[in-house]
Amino acid sequence: MPHAPASPVLRRATADDLRAITTTDGRGFGVHYSDTDIEDFRPLFDPDRYLLAQDPADGAKQDGPILGVTGSFPFEVTLPGGATLPAPGVTWVTVAVTHRRRGILRALMTEQHRGFVADGSAVSLLTASEGAIYGRFGYGITTQHRAVEITRRRATFRPGAPDPGGVREIDGNEARLLFPDIHRRWTALVPGALSRSEAWWDNHMLDRESRRGGGTALFHLVHADGYASYRIEHGERTCRVVELVSVTAEAHAALWRVLLALDLVETVAVWSHPLDDPLGYLLADPRQVRTTRLRDGMWARVLDVPAALSARRYRTEVDVVLDVHDPFLDLGGRFRLRGGPDGAECERVAAGGPSVAMDIAGLGPLLFGGERAATLARGGLLESDDPAALRGVDAAFLADRLPQHGTEF
Ligand SMILES: CC(=O)SCCNC(=O)CCNC(=O)[C@H](O)C(C)(C)COP(=O)(O)OP(=O)(O)OC[C@H]1O[C@@H](n2cnc3c(N)ncnc32)[C@H](O)[C@@H]1OP(=O)(O)O
Structure with a gap:
């Protein structure tokens, strides 16, 4: 049997802990992070926002094994009406596979959330790996999203559906320049929407081959009030929309007109399509927007x-x-x-x-x-x-x- 600490020692992370954190997390999630993954994440890693659990037998030695981790990202979140609140987004939560169900997560969550309260946070957020974990800590489901697939040739626009145009194809460098402002305008409109820092944008646009799932590098479309990023999976003749953001109905219609006109593509697939997205109303047959999966997205806890x-x-x-x-x-x-x-x-x-x-x-x-x-x-x-x-x-x-x-x- 592994040694089971009665109550773990908790300490704040330092910059030197990043590799050990990724090792613990990788084991917890069954992932091997590469050196590139770790260096890509470093600009987003603020050690002060990470708590580590260690065995008291190690006396919280910096180099003792890490038994548990929790961290947070500093987001701003939009509320109905448009006001925003600073909101920590809890992340990187893992307990070593050898030390589960002994209260390490509870100890980490208690300390971390006391810290959020001391910092004056009114709400904290997370996305959950499993639905049974976070209700006990006061979190409830706040956003939901669905995956959809559209057989492109059957998804014709209804007569009279708007066709505003105004979409350009751009490369990743121009996308990095233009997208943040459009995204900022979108977050102001949508409750639950999260802000993105410059470091977050840099990471978002990296488009590493290891994260493409066999698809091409990203293609980008931009409109004055919206954008879309997608990749093509040639074997499946699929256009996989990675992100579509529209501030106006015109931008939404214009971007979808382009995506549904991609010759050589059989299926347009969206991983995260809003539940109240109006695309179906633009089509002659709304049923062509087929929901293949419905999931909880972000959970929130009021502090x-x-x-x-x-x-x-x-x-x-x-x-x-x-x-x-x-x-x-x-x-x-x-x-x-x-x-x-x-x-x-x-x-x-x-x-x-x-x-x-x-x-x-x-x-x-x-x-x-x-x-x-x-x-x-x-x-x-x-x-x-x-x-x-x-x-x-x-x-x-x-x-x-x-x-x-x-x-x-
Ligand atoms: C926001 C995010 O990062 S989500 C990612 C969460 N991490 C993962 O899914 C990685 C794999 N899993 C793990 O690392 C661990 O199993 C964790 C972090 C989920 C749980 O850690 P543990 O130290 O085992 O949890 P701990 O023993 O403190 O349990 C606290 C409570 O949660 C419950 N619990 C813990 N994990 C689960 C689970 N997977 N499903 C249901 N209940 C759970 C325990 O029964 C306990 O309940 P109680 O206090 O009401 O009796």
């Missing part, structure tokens, strides 16, 4: 209820007391929210008002407007004796469009 709820806008006027239960961090309590389309305020209260009781894991999905309070109530994450209060929350928290995070991490 500061008043700060998070007062930063967003609400679809209808709402005045309600939320009674939030937070067994993991004990940051719950009763909060009065008064909000509407023009602004909101939220404060901790002792009692009073129509109240809705909820688990903290339901608050992330509500905050970004992608889940109905009525659905959470049917799922047992939220309840109220006052049907009018529940209807009020249900109507007020919906966003104008479904949340998307847009950046995998």
Whole structure:
């Protein structure tokens, strides 16, 4: 049996830990990271944002084996109404295969999230490798996305569908210059959308052969208000859309007109297609946008209820007391929210008002407007004796469009 520490020693990473972190993570995920992978990641690696778990028998020696890792990226995330909040995106979570189910993840998550609270973060985010892990830490599903496939020859545009034009083919250098501004304008519109730093853009555009899955290098299309990056898989005669971002309906239609006119391509495949994407309405047969997979995307956990709820806008006027239960961090309590389309305020209260009781894991999905309070109530994450209060929350928290995070991490 491997040695099992009763309670691991936690320490902050240093720049020298990157290789050991990637080794632990690679073993955890069954991946061998190359030297190039490690050096590509280095500009995104801020050691201060990484916590490592070690065996107390090693006395937290820098060179002792790493038993567990968690880190975070510093994102800004958009809320319904357009305000943004700084939000750590939890990442690189792994526990050594020899030391699982002994509380190492719980120890790391507890320390890391206490740090987020101390730093004043109102919300934290992650994408989950498995769905059963993070609900206990107060996270709930905030974005969903679907993979779609389109048989190109059958996907004709309906008569009268817009054909705005204005798309150019560009190379990777021009894409690196033009895409960040378009992406920034897109993040301002979409709840849940994540900011990208310059270092993130550099990494995103590297397009290493090892990450192409047998496809070509990226091709890029740009419009004044949108862009698309794709690769061709010749054996499958497939165009794989890696990213399509549109700030306007015109850009969306113009980019899809080009993608669906790619002769020699049988299938256009999109890995992450928004649930409320309007492409089907442009086609003579909307069913040609075939969903092949539906997945949860980003999960969110509220860390500061008043700060998070007062930063967003609400679809209808709402005045309600939320009674939030937070067994993991004990940051719950009763909060009065008064909000509407023009602004909101939220404060901790002792009692009073129509109240809705909820688990903290339901608050992330509500905050970004992608889940109905009525659905959470049917799922047992939220309840109220006052049907009018529940209807009020249900109507007020919906966003104008479904949340998307847009950046995998
Ligand atoms: C945001 C991201 O980075 S997602 C990536 C997560 N990492 C991976 O999937 C890599 C492979 N897996 C691992 O490294 C580990 O199994 C981890 C990190 C998921 C879990 O680490 P462990 O140290 O085994 O977790 P720990 O023992 O602290 O468990 C904490 C709780 O989560 C539960 N749990 C842990 N892993 C899982 C799982 N895969 N499925 C369901 N429940 C789980 C435990 O039962 C425990 O529950 P309890 O405290 O309510 O009794």
